[in-house]
Amino acid sequence: MHRALRRRAVVAAAALPLAVLAGCSSGGSGDGTTEITFLTSNDAPNPETAEALAAAFEEEHPDVSVTVEIRPGGTEGDNLVKTRLSTGEMADVFYYNSGSLLQALNPDSTLVDLSDQEWVGSLTEEFVPTVSTDAGTYGAPLGASFAGGIVYNKPLYEELGLEIPETWDEFMANNETIAAEGDGVAPVIQTYGETWTSQLFVLGDFANVLAVDPEWADQYTAHERSYAEEPALLGFEHQQEVAEAGYFNEDFPSATFPDGARMVAEGEGAHYPMLSSVIQTILQNTPDAVDDIGFFALPAQDAEHTQATIWQPNALYVPRSTEGAELEAAKELVAFANSEAGCEIQNELLPPAGPYAGTCEVLDSAPPLLDDIQAYFDAGKAANALEFSSPVKGPNLEKVTVEVGSGIKTAQEAAEFYDQDVENQARQLGLEGW
DSSP states (O other), rough: OOOHHHHHHHHHHHHHHHHHHTEEEEEEESSSEEEEEEEEESSTTTHHHHHHHHHHHHHOTTTTEEEEEEEHHHHHHHHHHHHHHHTTTTEEEEOOOOOHHHHHOOOHHHHHTTTTSGGGGGGOOTTTTGGTTTTHHHHHHHHEEEEEEEEEEEEHHHHTTOOOOOOOOHHHHHHHHHHSTTTTOEEEETTTSSSEEEEEEEETTHHHHHHHHTHHHHHTTTTTOOOTTTTTTHHHHHHHHHTTTOOOOTTTTOOOOHHHHHHHTTSSEEEEEEEETTTHEEEEEEEEGGGGGEEEEOOBSGGGOOOOEEOOOOEEEEEETTHHHHHHHHHHHHHHHTSSHHHHEEEEHHHBBSBBBBSOOOTTTTTTHHHHHHHHHHOOOOOOGGTTTSSSSOHHHHHHHHHHTSSSSHHHHHHHHHHHHHHHHHHHHHHTTT
């Protein structure tokens, strides 16, 4: 299957710009074939995955033809999705975010309710709220979830006799041991050459915030909570504490994300506060080290509050503008993506960095890091990242976390600055209470 699919993807991809420029629309052909469109984002491997799904689906459904369209990512892509939905020109199936960005699309009025589909019963309880409203369920997951926390080098832990920390004090004690006995190993890897990587001390701590204050996300959205006070302040404070202890790698201001992945894989660094999707970079660049990589949640002050912060996968949606035979074909394509054949494609082209949120299952050959993450789900100690509960995220978080890690701002100063950043963004969104 896969060799043929890859060959078709290359040919189809070459023709995509012409197809998009021509404004391909769904409908019927003269030979009775139902034609539908499938819109995905341009970041790899999404186009290849969409082409593979389309080709395999057409093999099972010879009476349906699927044209894959590619959109840009980021704000430009968000605006394109909103425009096409508002004008009734959206593709018959489209790939987009779950969580608060989905809610901004007004799904009750723009999307088809898919709650009667068979695959809905397989969705995890953590994923369902990210694609649903009180009126319906609108999305099917494509790809797996991933976690934010500490990616660590297991052989180093074994060599130094370290245990997985369940509290922040235990984590800092491990760092002290590594600094004293690790023969030059950096206790904590930071990679500010790519500033987005600096945010994990704060973003990865959100599940712990929620464990302390379950209403925090709703009250934050209503402007009744802030980062300048506990429990959310602790993420900034922990980053400052690690920096002031001198536990970072010496080249942290210039090191990049691939550098960090290599360092933890090769044991040059013990801990990398990062998304578990880093395992995909390790698979590509240092595959022999994959079994040496483990994961644990950023420790909270108290062990009872330590939870893994989870990012849910994006999803497939069907717009209300799709009707008739095209609507039935679109639903069948969404279901196919979550069938055994579709899951096989996902496992090959979208290597999971966490548990799946629907029908697909992680293969036995998956990296051991996934077992570490699954353990948090099994223990009921996992919670979604803030972006799945609130639309409020200031654009300058990575700037201030770099400043905290670099000793330019204190945790308190950074949190207060970020609260102002958040306030400006919330006003732009027109949220009540701001």
